[in-house]
Amino acid sequence: MTMTTRVQSVSIPVADQDRALAFYTEVLGCELRTDIEVWPGARLVEVVPPGSSVSLVLLPPDSEIPMAVRLGTTNAETAHARLRQAGARLHNDQVVHLDGSPPMFFFADPDGNGLVYLEEEPGAAGSALCRHPDRRGVDWDGV
Numbered sequence: 646m647t648m649t650t651r652v653q654s655v656s657i658p659v660a661d662q663d664r665a666l667a668f669y670t671e672v673l674g675c676e677l678r679t680d681i682e683v684w685p686g687a688r689l690v691e692v693v694p695p696g697s698s699v700s701l702v703l704l705p706p707d708s709e710i711p712m713a714v715r716l717g718t719t720n721a722e723t724a725h726a727r728l729r730q731a732g733a734r735l736h737n738d739q740v741v742h743l744d745g746s747p748p749m750f751f752f753a754d755p756d757g758n759g760l761v762y763l764e765e766e767p768g769a770a771g772s773a774l775c776r777h778p779d780r781r782g783v784d785w786d787g788v
Contacts, residue, residue, distance in 0.1 A: 648724050650717040653763060654691065654700040658712060662690050665703045675701065683710060711736075711751045713759035721748035721764035728752055 659665035669675040675692035678700055683689045687709050693700040704710055718724045721740045729735060736751040743749075748764040 648718055648727060649762075650719060650765065652699050653715040653717050653765075654702050655714050656702045656704050656710075656712045656759075658706045659703045660705065662688060662703055662705060666690050666692070669701065669703065711759050711761055713751065713761045715761045715763055717765040718762045719764070721750060721762055724762050725750050 657665075666677070666680070669692045670677055673694075675694050677691075678693045679689055679691035681689055689710055690703040691700045692703065702710075702715075704712055706712070725735070725737075725740050734753040734757075736753070740748045740750050749761055751759065751761050753759055
């Protein structure tokens with residue numbers, strides 16, 4: 646089984662989301678894909694270079710949304726079990742299921758870099774980021 650299907654997005658820490666959005670769209674020529682409040686106080690700004698399937702998520706360093714590389718997987722439950730068996734640092738005890746979002750979980754590589762697996766349908770393209778209006782019941786382990 647191939648666990649990782651693709652890189653979906655990469656987080657970039659920014660001090661000011663509006664200033665960063667202007668820079669990435671007006672100066673670098675990226676297209677705005679998402680600009681929403683995922684839950685109160687948690688704004689998700691996502692831009693994508695034209696023609697790219699990998700997006701950039703512009704997050705303040707203190708965001709409750711994980712600063713991470715988001716990866717696609719065909720089966721989040723299987724990937725979670727495999728990482729647990731391998732001794733990986735899992736930030737979620739189980740796969741997170743939010744209405745309107747794919748099954749997902751947050752974990753770290755051996756150097757502590759944040760990674761999120763999001764389950765996707767075969768051949769899926771575009772954003773699979775969380776679009777749920779609140780985060781009740783989600784424990785991102787202090788992130």
